[in-house]
Amino acid sequence: MSDDTKACPVCAETIKAAAIKCRFCNTDLLAFTAAREADTERVLFAGHPAAIHSAWQWLVVVCTLGLGYIYYWVRGLSTHYEITSQRVRVEQGILSKSKESVELFRIDHFDVLKPLGMRLVGHCLLQLRSSDTNFSTVVIFGVADLEVLADTLRECSLRERTRRRVTTLVQA
Ligand SMILES: [Zn+2]
Incomplete structure (x- = not known):
């Protein structure tokens, strides 16, 4: 995996590092991170x-x-x-x-x-x-x-x- 890609935390597909929405599972990554932070x-x-x-x-x-x-x-x-x-x-x-x-x-x-x-x-x-x-x-x-x-x-x-x-x- 190169520097400008990351794994989607939900579906684990490789997506762009700057992505705020996963193009595979459609997860809003910002909302996902915020929800997880509220969880801790x-x-x-x-x-x-x-x-x-x-x-x-x-x-x-x-x-x-x-x-x-x-x-x-x-x-x-x-x-x-x-x-x-x-x-x-x-x-x-x-x-x-x-x-x-x-x-x-x-x-x-x-x-x-x-x-x-x-x-x-x-x-x-x-x-x-x-x-x-x-x-x-x-x-x-x-x-x-x-x-x-x-x-x-x-x-x-x-x-x-x-x-x-x-x-x-x-x-x-
Ligand atoms: Zn995904």
């Missing part, structure tokens, strides 16, 4: 929340002469978020861990809340809610640029819904 799970954030994410916590730290900071630090470490383009996983606890995993397409509301204490230190809170009554609300906080992340999650959720609907239609 991307990690948007993985890690612990910031130990201090509210002005009131600073107040506690000052009043306890710093002891409060150790408490918040341990508490921050005991929570682990893994936020991807498809789901949100929250792990809590240091010794016994409880895990919660929700798929983005189930979430209807991505509410960004800014309580005063958090606003003062530039943090906010993201609440994930679903119209499904069995679904418990997941709260994410102490993550940098959470507002931007919330927008990305909203887009990912819509894309996941479209993709699932398409897949169900194809299977039906």
